[in-house]
Amino acid sequence: MFVYHHGLRLTVADLAIDTRRRHARAFVSHAHSDHIARHEFVLCTAPTAALMEHRLGKRTVRVMELGEPISWAGVTLTALPAGHCLGAAMLHVEADGQTLLYTGDFKLSPSATVTAAEPAPAEILIMESTFGTPDYRMPPQEEVLARLRDLLQRILENGDVPVIEAYALGKGQEITRRLHDMGYAVVQHPHVWAVSRIYESFGVALGRYRRWDGTVEPGEVVVVPPRCRPEMPRRRQVRLAVTGWAVDPAAKYRLGVDHALPLSDHADYDELLEMVERVSPRVVYCTHGSEEFVNRLQELGWDARLLGRATQRRLF
Ligand SMILES: [Zn+2]
Numbered sequence: 001m002f003v004y005h006h007g008l009r010l011t012v013a014d015l016a017i018d019t020r021r022r023h024a025r026a027f028v029s030h031a032h033s034d035h036i037a038r039h040e041f042v043l044c045t046a047p048t049a050a051l052m053e054h055r056l057g058k059r060t061v062r063v064m065e066l067g068e069p070i071s072w073a074g075v076t077l078t079a080l081p082a083g084h085c086l087g088a089a090m091l092h093v094e095a096d097g098q099t100l101l102y103t104g105d106f107k108l109s110p111s112a113t114v115t116a117a118e119p120a121p122a123e124i125l126i127m128e129s130t131f132g133t134p135d136y137r138m139p140p141q142e143e144v145l146a147r148l149r150d151l152l153q154r155i156l157e158n159g160d161v162p163v164i165e166a167y168a169l170g171k172g173q174e175i176t177r178r179l180h181d182m183g184y185a186v187v188q189h190p191h192v193w194a195v196s197r198i199y200e201s202f203g204v205a206l207g208r209y210r211r212w213d214g215t216v217e218p219g220e221v222v223v224v225p226p227r228c229r230p231e232m233p234r235r236r237q238v239r240l241a242v243t244g245w246a247v248d249p250a251a252k253y254r255l256g257v258d259h260a261l262p263l264s265d266h267a268d269y270d271e272l273l274e275m276v277e278r279v280s281p282r283v284v285y286c287t288h289g290s291e292e293f294v295n296r297l298q299e300l301g302w303d304a305r306l307l308g309r310a311t312q313r314r315l316f
Pocket residue numbers: 030032084105
């Protein structure tokens with residue numbers, strides 16, 4: 001049904017899936033840079049098409065509506081919400097009496113800017129397992145947001161500028177909406193802002209934010225892509241990162257920031273296990289994860305295998 005060689009290919013449908021190499025036909029689960037390429041023909045959701053066009057220029061696309069099956073090369077394909085970023089979709093495949101679910105990056109718990117993943121049962125599950133060790137259990141969001149609020153208050157009272165590092169697609173918009181809900185005005189780096197405009201064009205309200213023009217007003221919070229250092233003469237910046245990797249207390253040193261807060265757009269360890277239970281597959285293949293997670297699934301009685309290299313990606 002599929003092969004894995006320099007990336008995933010759905011053989012029954014002659015589709016590359018989320019590969020970084022150019023292919024004649026591909027399914028793209030979402031528009032993060034490690035999932036897109038200049039394919040000749042792409043199956044994806046309308047928001048992913050818009051975000052991909054923003055990043056790579058116009059491509060030939062067949063748009064998939066979430067939850068609406070399509071026929072493709074004799075198989076039935078359905079895009080399902082993945083809960084990861086705008087447009088992110090899992091792919092459900094029915095072919096030759098078999099079913100397969102490819103998750104791409106996903107998150108089961110709700111966020112402020114995307115709806116949670118909606119998995120469907122399948123015999124074969126191919127899932128990301130980025131946070132596949134028990135260390136990566138996310139604390140409750142309210143707790144993290146309360147800590148963020150305290151930090152921001154302290155930084156602003158000192159007359160410093162809070163600068164939050166967040167990925168330009170997804171995390172940047174999620175944190176903007178969260179900051180708006182806390183009553184803060186947000187200044188976005190142009191890369192974040194351009195993606196925010198696409199979010200709003202698809203009806204996702206992000207609240208009060210503006211494009212960075214070189215100035216910061218008192219009380220404003222700046223949102224920039226990771227490792228981006230805007231010039232702010234005579235203002236002290238206090239840098240914060242929002243990433244699931246921040247569960248590790250040493251993350252702030254690795255990320256080179258003053259504070260790191262664990263807000264993730266990926267499933268945490270418990271959600272990864274929950275995904276397997278909800279899909280209830282005959283066999284599960286794990287990508288982007290650790291051997292430890294595969295071993296844990298095997299201990300729990302699942303037929304689990306590792307797909308690709310046993311590495312943990314650093315996602316921010
Ligand atoms: Zn992603």
